[in-house]
Amino acid sequence: MATITNKRTEKIRVFLFFFVLFIFSCSLVLFPRVAVPICVAYVISLIFGPAIPFIMRLGIRRTMAVNIIFFGFLFIFSYPLVRVTPVITSEAQNLQYYLPKVERFIKSEYRGLTKKVEEKTGYVVGNEILIDTLKFAKDSTTNILLKVPKYVGNFLEWIFLVPLFVFFMLKDGKSFKKKFLRIVPNSIFERVYYLSHQFNRQLGDYIFAKFVEASLVGVIITTGLMILDVRFGILLGIVAGVTNVIPYLGPILGTVPAIIFGLVEYGWGPTFGAIVILYSVANAIDIALVFPILVSKIVNLHPLIVVISVILGSTFLGVLGMVVSIPVAAALKLICIEIYNEVYGVKSQ
Amino acid sequence: MVNDSFEKEVNDKVRDNQALPTKLDIPILKYFWQSNPLFASNKNSIPRFLRKIKVLENFSDNELRVLSKSMHFRQFTDGEKIFNQNDVGVGFYFIYSGRVDIIVEDEQIVKDSNASIPKMNHIVSLDKMDYFGELALLQQQSIRNASAVARESCQLLGIFKPDLENLINSNPTVATRLLQAVSVITANRLFSLTNEVRRLKFKIKELEVKNGNNNK
Numbered sequence: 263m264a265t266i267t268n269k270r271t272e273k274i275r276v277f278l279f280f281f282v283l284f285i286f287s288c289s290l291v292l293f294p295r296v297a298v299p300i301c302v303a304y305v306i307s308l309i310f311g312p313a314i315p316f317i318m319r320l321g322i323r324r325t326m327a328v329n330i331i332f333f334g335f336l337f338i339f340s341y342p343l344v345r346v347t348p349v350i351t352s353e354a355q356n357l358q359y360y361l362p363k364v365e366r367f368i369k370s371e372y373r374g375l376t377k378k379v380e381e382k383t384g385y386v387v388g389n390e391i392l393i394d395t396l397k398f399a400k401d402s403t404t405n406i407l408l409k410v411p412k413y414v415g416n417f418l419e420w421i422f423l424v425p426l427f428v429f430f431m432l433k434d435g436k437s438f439k440k441k442f443l444r445i446v447p448n449s450i451f452e453r454v455y456y457l458s459h460q461f462n463r464q465l466g467d468y469i470f471a472k473f474v475e476a477s478l479v480g481v482i483i484t485t486g487l488m489i490l491d492v493r494f495g496i497l498l499g500i501v502a503g504v505t506n507v508i509p510y511l512g513p514i515l516g517t518v519p520a521i522i523f524g525l526v527e528y529g530w531g532p533t534f535g536a537i538v539i540l541y542s543v544a545n546a547i548d549i550a551l552v553f554p555i556l557v558s559k560i561v562n563l564h565p566l567i568v569v570i571s572v573i574l575g576s577t578f579l580g581v582l583g584m585v586v587s588i589p590v591a592a593a594l595k596l597i598c599i600e601i602y603n604e605v606y607g608v609k610s611q
Numbered sequence: 612m613v614n615d616s617f618e619k620e621v622n623d624k625v626r627d628n629q630a631l632p633t634k635l636d637i638p639i640l641k642y643f644w645q646s647n648p649l650f651a652s653n654k655n656s657i658p659r660f661l662r663k664i665k666v667l668e669n670f671s672d673n674e675l676r677v678l679s680k681s682m683h684f685r686q687f688t689d690g691e692k693i694f695n696q697n698d699v700g701v702g703f704y705f706i707y708s709g710r711v712d713i714i715v716e717d718e719q720i721v722k723d724s725n726a727s728i729p730k731m732n733h734i735v736s737l738d739k740m741d742y743f744g745e746l747a748l749l750q751q752q753s754i755r756n757a758s759a760v761a762r763e764s765c766q767l768l769g770i771f772k773p774d775l776e777n778l779i780n781s782n783p784t785v786a787t788r789l790l791q792a793v794s795v796i797t798a799n800r801l802f803s804l805t806n807e808v809r810r811l812k813f814k815i816k817e818l819e820v821k822n823g824n825n826n827k
Binding site: 315448451452455456603 | 683689690691692694698700701702771780
């Protein structure tokens with residue numbers, strides 16, 4: 263009799279647990295104004311999380327360790343931010359006047375190309391493709407520019423919210439987790455705990471590795487471009503670093519603007535060649551050294567699955583989705599393996 | 612009358628064969644004193660509990676406090692399964708209160724019915740301050756040798772593989788002490804196991820010799 267009531271209460275607990283999870287994920291989707299800063303803060307806390315144990319090993323308590331990291335970060339990064347931000351804004355403003363030049367250049371190049379094709383093959387290439395692409399590019403950029411005020415409003419909110427969230431996630435994340443684990447029903451406790459730990463570790467390791475990789479590539483390209491004294495060097499370096507986060511497509515996306523600007527500014531000269539070599543060297547270092555050491559060990563997914571998950575992530579969550587898609591795919595794989603083992607009774611050694 | 616001492620009153624009453632006054636109930640007073648929520652020992656009784664466990668005796672008090680922070684307090688009702696045989700396990704449990712039975716399930720076909728009913732072999736029952744499941748912390752994909760079932764409403768303190776990993780990163784000393792304790796448990800068990808095997812081998816040899824004599 264006792265076991266029957268036990269089973270019933272256990273079932274209720276399991277139901278309640280999944281219900282709470284469901285409500286939580288629904289509320290994340292329904293209230294993006296809170297959810298987005300929380301997600302950003304979570305990603306940032308994953309980047310800085312690995313530093314905490316290192317400080318705690320010196321015998322410092324968790325709260326103090328978090329304080330050290332947090333204020334150290336603010337202290338170290340506030341000076342370069344104050345110095346670099348005006349440079350970036352002025353470069354971005356210059357870009358506005360610079361874009362028509364790019365357009366003219368592309369048009370003249372295209373005309374030359376069509377002429378060549380006409381001479382060689384006698385086939386007349388119409389202007390429609392060019393006009394369409396340029397129109398699309400212009401429309402999308404103006405679209406982004408029109409949305410800037412909204413982003414700025416969000417950004418001001420985030421500047422206060424995100425550090426707050428990051429601080430408390432780093433400080434109290436463990437106790438939050440412990441409280442959450444209290445409502446996990448006994449019958450699935452060990453599995454849920456282990457899986458959530460694996461999931462968190464995969465996500466954390468991946469994002470940390472990507473952060474290191476992207477900043478390395480960004481620093482290499484920025485310093486290289488500054489040595490070459492290329493215009494918009496810092497901006498291009500930052501673009502290369504940020505796009506590097508996206509697997510496979512990112513490096514190409516990061517290279518395209520640099521090649522276009524190099525061509526427009528310097529033509530087919532030695533500077534352009536130097537830029538191309540710089541980008542290839544940076545990407546070669548990334549592919550040959552950083553990726554195998556840092557990233558591939560963590561995520562062993564088939565390249566096809568990687569590409570598919572990136573596309574799916576971008577359709578659902580945009581840029582954030584592209585970043586998060588791979589660790590989420592890896593975690594799903596983990597869960598699938600667990601379920602497979604459970605259903606087919608395979609006890610892997 | 613007011614200034615009379617308690618002892619004198621009692622003595623007088625004993626002499627007069629009168630009923631004694633009700634005794635001062637020290638245990639009840641102590642109970643009410645200790646149920647004070649601000650009382651120090653109530654605030655964190657887990658390290659005090661861990662202090663009493665023999666295997667953890669080489670922990671310092673502070674290390675026990677750190678260890679208790681990464682432990683999980685789980686409650687089980689009577690008859691509830693803590694883990695099943697052949698499940699993949701990640702947890703090492705201490706019994707904070709209650710009783711736990713360790714059971715081995717043998718798949719045996721019962722002749723009366725065609726269905727195979729698992730036969731339960733009761734191995735051992737564990738009491739307060741005992742521990743079980745220590746192999747899960749050491750093995751890579753640890754599969755439980757036996758099931759554990761709560762026999763009263765139980766309170767268990769569990770430490771799991773993820774906690775151990777976090778401890779190794781943040782407090783290596785505590786993690787090492789814990790691993791030392793677990794290795795002591797396994798080493799003791801291995802020692803008794805070796806002895807048992809030796810004894811059984813000797814018995815087999817004896818039987819063989821006996822059989823040989825009979826055959827002659």
